[in-house]
Amino acid sequence: MPRKLRMGMVGGGKDAFIGAIHRLAANMDGQIELVCGALSINPTIAQESGEMLYLPKDRIYLTYDEMITKEAALPADKRMDFVTIVTPNFAHFAPAMMALEHGFHVVIEKPITFTLEEAKKLKAVVAETGLTLCLTHTYSGYPMVKQAKAMVADGALGKIRKVWVEYPQGWLSKLSEREGNAQAAWRTDPKKSGKSGSMGDIGTHAAHLAEYITGAQITKLCADLNTKVEGRLLDDDGSVLLHFSNGASGVLMASQVAAGEENALKIRVYGEKGGLEWAQMEPNTLIIKWLEAPMQILRAGANYTDRLSSFATSNCRTPGGHPEGYLEAFANIYKNFTATVQAKIDGTTPTKEQLDFPGVEDGIRGMAFIDNVVASAQSDLKWTEYKI
Known part of the structure; x- marks a missing residue:
């Protein structure tokens, strides 16, 4: 039976700008629900941000490694499907790598990592696992x-x-x-x-x-x-x-x-x-x-x-004539990513239009x-x- 994809978020707490943009974009087509988050390195902000977003208390995490480990241990019909990473550049690689290694698809802010070498390591894991990585080069x-x-x-x-x-x-x-x-x-x-x-x-x-x-x-x-x-x-x-x-x-x-x-x-x-x-x-x-x-x-x-x-x-x-802008462009990235991941879950083939979103090669x-x-x-x- 078709269902929404379940999203976890690393970063993007109440003191951040881009996290709210991602949540709005992900929610625009009604195909994604935020189910958990490690929303800040500050424990107080992480907790308060999770409560403001009405996340279940047991799925408000204080670190990304806690979130990924505990989500991976949940039953398949409960755990998150993918992780969105909206931290500063230096904190992209570690959660992305850990998420991929635990079987989760990844959406990540650009630039993809802190160094080219880190980006190449992510590419290797994406190729090995067959998981989908989406890079939010919004303007495309x-x-x-x-x-x-x-x-x-x-x-x-x-x-x-x-x-x-x-x-x-x-x-x-x-x-x-x-x-x-x-x-x-x-x-x-x-x-x-x-x-x-x-x-x-x-x-x-x-x-x-x-x-x-x-x-x-x-x-x-x-x-x-x-x-x-x-x-x-x-x-x-x-x-x-x-x-x-x-x-x-x-x-x-x-x-x-x-x-x-x-x-x-x-x-x-x-x-x-x-x-x-x-x-x-x-x-x-x-x-x-x-x-x-x-x-x-x-x-x-x-x-x-x-x-x-x-x-x-x-x-x-x-x-025509009804304005669409930055949020809609952002949502298009999520829409195509979601359709591609859903196709993998369903065992079907996404269309060429659905596959048209930036990925790990763009990140490299x-x-x-x-x-x-x-x-x-x-x-x-x-x-x-x-x-x-």
């Missing part, structure tokens, strides 16, 4: 991003020549990490965030978006990283020249000191026949610019099945992007071969 969940990908794959733009992708934010324009901003504190701490700041946090989103839409992989890069705010320990600004496996060249910019900007992720892709443009702050619109025809504007909408790809329309939730490429950008920025060579 937008319908018009999926439409852009489908058009490139269908050859509508011809051979791709140029990619511009940028992600400017302004929220770290001051030394906020020393002014009580908890999000800024861990994201700018190399012991918790990793070897890169802006490129690790938002540059990875831009790189993933470029590879996702074009279907090509970065093969070479030339990076410049900067720390603009005095006293900061990691980069807060950077630019990267890119070469792709399909012969295209590109430019990637990520900055968290672009004062006044919010989350202005934008990508432009140009081929022989025309180009496309998508902006995260106007997500329902995809602009197509033709070489020999007037510009075309495509809009997201579940009623546009005659003019949008199945990948786009299967992730549209409302008729994200960690490789960070390593290669930092190596290039520290090198005197113009081009750095992309190593994984």
Whole structure:
């Protein structure tokens, strides 16, 4: 008999931002229920957060290892099906590895781990167990991003020549990490965030978006990283020249000191026949610019099945003109992950549209992007071969 998937959560307590986003997204389609959690390393916050979410007292855990061990010992019809990990970067690998080793599927915030080596270890366990790992590169969940990908794959733009992708934010324009901003504190701490700041946090989103839409992989890069705010320990600004496996060249910019900007992720892709443009702050619109025809504007909408790809329309939730945004894109990631896991449980085959969500390979490429950008920025060579 069909049932909801049972979710456990590591991190994401009442003092966190992203945990609530995950819970809203997971709940949007009514296919998932939160049944347990180890919601904070602070025992008081963990307990209070679990109570606020009305979790059973015996399934409010104080550590992730306690949660995974005790959930694995429960009967199959009671235990969680998967774990969502929404901790800071340095605390991704251990709970993910333990969950996989105990037979649980995993959803994990990006970047997937603290190091590339850790990501490769997760890949090995995923391959060995056959379990599903989903990485929440949210922006690939937008319908018009999926439409852009489908058009490139269908050859509508011809051979791709140029990619511009940028992600400017302004929220770290001051030394906020020393002014009580908890999000800024861990994201700018190399012991918790990793070897890169802006490129690790938002540059990875831009790189993933470029590879996702074009279907090509970065093969070479030339990076410049900067720390603009005095006293900061990691980069807060950077630019990267890119070469792709399909012969295209590109430019990637990520900055968290672009004062006044919010989350202005934008990508432009140009081929022989025309180009496309998508902006995260106007997500329902995809602009197509033709070489020999007037510009075309495509809009997201579940009623546009005659003019949008199945990948786009299967992730549209409302008729055209009804806004869908960040939460819906996040929910699309969960929806496709859930359908894939449910298919495994039922012994059926998920559709290609349901399989369209980021996974462990995307996580490895994200960690490789960070390593290669930092190596290039520290090198005197113009081009750095992309190593994984």
